[in-house]
Amino acid sequence: MTAPVYDTVIRNGVLGDSHGHADGDIAIVNGRIAATGHDLPKGNTEIDAQGRLVLPGGVDTHCHIEQLSGAGVMNADTFETATRSALHGGTTTTVSFAAQHPGMRIRDVLVDYSILAAAGAMTDYAFHMIVADTAGDNVDDLKTAIADGHRSIKIFTTYDKVRLQDNEILTTLRTARDAGALVCVHAENDAMIRDATATLLAEGKNAPRYHAQSHPRLAEIEAIERMCRFSEFTGARVMIFHISTKEGVEIVRNAKARGANIHAETCTHYLFQTEEILDRPDSAKFLCSPPQRLKEDQDALWAALGQELELVTSDHAPYRMDESGKFRHGSDAPFPKIANGQPGLELRLPLLFDAMVSSGRGGLAKFVELTSAAPARIFGLKTKGSLGIGKDADLVIWNPERTHKLPDALHDNVGYNPFAGAVLTGFPETVLRRGEIVVDNGELLTWPGTGRHLDMAAVR
Known part of the structure; x- marks a missing residue:
C-alpha cells in the first residue's frame, strides 16, 4: 500500500483567493500549503469540501x-x-x-x-x-x-x-x-x-x-x-x-x-x-x-x-x-x-x-483581497493571506448556501452582539490554522496558547 503523500487533502471544493477561484483540491504538509490541483495523492486526513468554498483564513x-x-x-x-x-x-x-x-x-x-x-x-x-x-x-x-x-x-x-x-x-x-x-x-x-x-x-x-x-x-x-x-x-x-x-x-x-x-x-x-x-x-x-x-x-x-x-x-x-x-x-x-x-x-x-x-456586492476575489490578502501584504505577514504554495494552511471552508441568524451574544466576553438578529447567508463551517482543524461546525478544537507570534517583514 502506498503511504500517504500529504498530511491533509481537502477535496472537491472551490478554491478561492484574491486572484480568482476554481474547482480543485488543496494539500497540506507540515502546516503549509503543499499543492493545489485535481486528483491529488492521498492524505492522512481527507476532507470532502463538495459544495463548499475553500478560502484563506x-x-x-x-x-x-x-x-x-x-x-x-x-x-x-x-x-x-x-x-x-x-x-x-x-x-x-x-x-x-x-x-x-x-x-x-x-x-x-x-x-x-x-x-x-x-x-x-x-x-x-x-x-x-x-x-x-x-x-x-x-x-x-x-x-x-x-x-x-x-x-x-x-x-x-x-x-x-x-x-x-x-x-x-x-x-x-x-x-x-x-x-x-x-x-x-x-x-x-x-x-x-x-x-x-x-x-x-x-x-x-x-x-x-x-x-x-x-x-x-x-x-x-x-x-x-x-x-x-x-x-x-x-x-x-x-x-x-x-x-x-x-x-x-x-x-x-x-x-x-x-x-x-x-x-x-x-x-x-x-x-x-x-x-x-x-x-x-x-x-x-x-x-x-x-x-x-x-x-x-x-x-x-x-x-x-x-x-x-x-x-x-x-x-x-x-x-x-x-x-x-x-x-x-x-x-x-x-x-x-x-x-x-x-x-x-x-x-x-x-x-x-x-x-x-x-449578495454580489463586490464578489469573492474582492472579499478575500480586503479581508485576507491585502492586510497580510501591507503589514508584511508573508505566510498569510493566500492559497499560494508554501503559505500557512490557514483555511476556512465556507458553506455558501447556509443561512444563519446572528445570536444575542458571540464567543467573546462582551455579552452582546451589535448585529443580533441579522440573517446572513454563508457560514464558516470548518476553520484550519496551519493545517490543524481548530473549529468544526461551531465546536472549538484548540486551546489557549496555541497561536504563534508573527514577525512583520519590511515593506517599502
Whole structure:
C-alpha cells in the first residue's frame, strides 16, 4: 500500500483567493500549503469540501485585546476570549495593540503583551506598538523593536492618555521611515472634538445619541489631510485607520495621486451602520470613534473598497454593558464618559461574505483581497493571506448556501452582539490554522496558547 503523500487533502471544493477561484483540491504538509490541483495523492486526513468554498483564513489587523484604552478602561476580552471569537468567525490571524502610555518604556510594554498573548492566543498574532511617549529612551526602544520584527506603529491625534503632538508625530514618522516600519494613525482633530463636546454639554445634550455630533466630520477631514501631508513631508509610509467619511476617501485619493505613501482602511460598522443607530434606546452599545456617519458616506466607503480603502478591519473594541466597561461612570453617564467601541472580530467575515459574495456586492476575489490578502501584504505577514504554495494552511471552508441568524451574544466576553438578529447567508463551517482543524461546525478544537507570534517583514 502506498503511504500517504500529504498530511491533509481537502477535496472537491472551490478554491478561492484574491486572484480568482476554481474547482480543485488543496494539500497540506507540515502546516503549509503543499499543492493545489485535481486528483491529488492521498492524505492522512481527507476532507470532502463538495459544495463548499475553500478560502484563506481572515487577517484582522485592527483589534483591541486585553488593552487599557486611551480613556483608561480595560477591554472585556483577554487574548483567549478574543481569539476564540475570531476563530469562530473564520479569522486566523490577529494584529492587536501593545499599548504604551506616558511614562512607560516601549520595550517593557512589548514584553508584557507578548507574555499575555503567548499564554492565551489561539490565532497567530502580531502587534502594533502604540507610541504615546517619545521621551527618554523610547525612540531607541522603537528602533530596536522594529529591527526585531515589530514593524507597525500606532499613533493618535486625540485622547488624553495617548495623543501625540505634531513634533512627536514627525519624530515617530522619521524613525519609522528610516527603519522600514508602517505608522497607523487614528486621525481626528482633538481641539474640534473638545470644542464640539463642550458646546453640546453646555446645551444639556449629554445623551449617547449626541456622540456623533461630538466628533464632527471636519475633525476627521482635517486630521486625515494633515497626516497625509506629514507622510509627504517625511517620506514615511502611513496607514489611515477607520475612515468614516466620503471626504476622507477623497483626501486619500488625492494624496495617492500626488505620490504619497498612504494606505487606508475602513471598518465593518461603518459599512453596515449609520448614525441613526444612535437613536436607539440601547445606543451605548454602538458608540465608537470616529462615529457612524450618513448613508452618503456609507455609499462612498463601499465604492472605495479595493481602491482608496485597501482593507476592511473590525476595530474590535470590546466593553461589557456594565460597570466594568460601557457604564464605568454609571448607567446614566453622559456620552463622553461611555466607553467607545463594539465587538467585531467574529462578525467581520460573515457580514462581508453575506454582502459581497452571497449578495454580489463586490464578489469573492474582492472579499478575500480586503479581508485576507491585502492586510497580510501591507503589514508584511508573508505566510498569510493566500492559497499560494508554501503559505500557512490557514483555511476556512465556507458553506455558501447556509443561512444563519446572528445570536444575542458571540464567543467573546462582551455579552452582546451589535448585529443580533441579522440573517446572513454563508457560514464558516470548518476553520484550519496551519493545517490543524481548530473549529468544526461551531465546536472549538484548540486551546489557549496555541497561536504563534508573527514577525512583520519590511515593506517599502
